[in-house]
Amino acid sequence: MRVAIFLACALLALCRSPATAQAENPDPRGAVMCMWMIYSTLSQVADKCRPNADHQFRNALRSGVKRMEDFIIRNSDTTLEQIDQQKKLRAERSVAHHCASSNEAFREFERLRDTISISDLEKEIDRLIEVDRPPVWNPCL
Numbered sequence: 001m002r003v004a005i006f007l008a009c010a011l012l013a014l015c016r017s018p019a020t021a022q023a024e025n026p027d028p029r030g031a032v033m034c035m036w037m038i039y040s041t042l043s044q045v046a047d048k049c050r051p052n053a054d055h056q057f058r059n060a061l062r063s064g065v066k067r068m069e070d071f072i073i074r075n076s077d078t079t080l081e082q083i084d085q086q087k088k089l090r091a092e093r094s095v096a097h098h099c100a101s102s103n104e105a106f107r108e109f110e111r112l113r114d115t116i117s118i119s120d121l122e123k124e125i126d127r128l129i130e131v132d133r134p135p136v137w138n139p140c141l
Helices: 002-015 032-049 055-074 080-093 104-115 118-129
Strands: none
Touching (some): 032 055, 032 104
């Protein structure tokens, strides 16, 4: 979860979306919407910038994003169409500019890939979504 918190700090300004639900009492498992936004952005960056590399890690990240999306749909009024629209808007706004090695999101993808194993990434996401509850944006960190 420490890696996720670090990534949240680094990408929050980049990926900020309107909050739809706030946690009155912080959930020790984490804010699913926030982590979905971060991992979804990193997945988009990886797919755009590294389409022929890091296949196993990109697949694990993509699978984790899909599992978070399933959680969000199952536990809220959010639809798959809304999720897809959010990803499309984010891609149009920012992902297209992420492939420069000086770009923060690109560096964060590489940092994530270099600091967490696929197994640990999967375990982190498992812990995040193991208990059904309303998915919230905040507290992101």
